[in-house]
Amino acid sequence: MLAMRDRPSALGFGLGLRPQHYGEILDGNPDVDWFEILSENYFARGGQPMRMLDAIRERYPVVMHGVSMSIASTAPLNMDYLASLKALADRVNPHWISDHLCWTGVHGVNLHDLLPVPYTEEALSHVADRISRVQDYLGRRIAIENVSSYIEYAASEMSEWEFVAEVSRRADCWLLLDVNNVFVSGTNHGFDGNQFIDTIPVDRVVQFHLAGHSEGNGHLVDTHDQPVCDEVFELYGEALKRFGPVSTMIERDGNIPPLADLVAELGRARAVADSVFGSGTTADAA
């Protein structure tokens, strides 16, 4: 039985580590509590990327975040991928490892996208079983992230939040709650983000993602190339009220600004947390 005390300690306020910022991080010791690395960027590599990662690891806690586990795919689990992930984890010693509740391809193809699943009992059983197998292989719980989606399947038998919550229970995994993804999918599919948040088990959530999105053709698209919008910060405040102090970070993958801009944006997340918990209490509460 999972207890709240099993949940990893909150790390504070972090950023996604991007190569553009290596120098600024090492030269400036920015006011960032931790970094999330993209696991695939460091698979079986040497040279400067690993050297930079090693240097940053010495100063900051690190978590690993992947985009290619394809946990919901009906293709066999990619054991080479998992071996690389395990080897990297052995070297990096991350606080946790995460990936997305999605599939990225079948029949040997990788679409390099985070495709949603139909919220069916079949998919639920399939995904929970695969998460369990991955956790057994890695010897640790992983955190699974809700994705942004632009479609809903006619086959779905339950809501996304019911699906996510039940996956976490059946697989006994952590959850990475992407607040922007809740907002994007909620806007695209006409649900209230608070309803999503209020259904997710509190003891499962180890991390929040914040990110920006763009206006698509009549719907929102999860582009990570804009600042976090007001509505997402507002929803983040609601999430903090439900889940308490949870490790929070901002993802930026396009139009990447100088590190100082992201640190300033992270300051806004700190301010939201201060408004929920009282100034200066977030680190202690962790």
Added chain:
Amino acid sequence: MTTGGNPGLAELQARMQAAILADSPAGDALALIAEPEGNTPGERLETYRSAYRIRLVSILREEFDALHAFLGDEEFDALALAYVAACPSSTPDARWYGKRFAGFALSTQPWGKHPVIGELAALQWALSGAFDAADAPVMQMDDLAAIPADAVAGLRLTFHPSAGLLERKTNACEILTALRSAAEPVAPSTIDDGSAVMVWRGDNRARYRIIEAEEAMLAREAMGGQDFSLLCEMAATMADLDTAAMRVASVLRGWIDSGVLTGVQLPA
């Protein structure tokens, strides 16, 4: 397995993927999608379809930025989209998606008629590989001095994981140098002098240099596992016999200085 007349998960994923990869949206995927507010299912599906192409072209633009600058947006994207259509990604790591790009450009018309395109892509790909190749200790001059004299003839060189050799039929290397230094553009031309391009990592940077015919031959053979005595014999066929061993030794010192070698294998 099917539920309530809906396809099972495997069939759903296969149909969705086919619709994303296809030149035009497949109708049988549209039936999988619930009617959204404010859009048609086709418009929502199109977001995934266009994002797929934009993402892969963007990966290629970033990986082959010099070739992109050389060709310009329109020509580069035409090549990139042809590659995306012909070569779906099979790698979990987008970093490796461009692995077959140079070969595709060399073997597919109309780009194949201009081998400088494929060679520039191959050079950039090799440099990317050198940049983050596995780490390994680099051979030092002292290591060379420590080799027993009677073992020299049979020794084989071990190259650093970042080291590579590219044959060249065009001046792609000079074009890359001009692009990187913002110098005057260099017009494409053919090369047929036996020279090649050596690629490696030094001081955490991917490096390249043109090597003349004799050094190119020595690199080719040494990377193929030939021993020092054979390298000397081959050098003797290319220029003055009496100085062949000295010339090979000089090349060897240059490789050690630049960090191309990790060590030597002594004869059993």
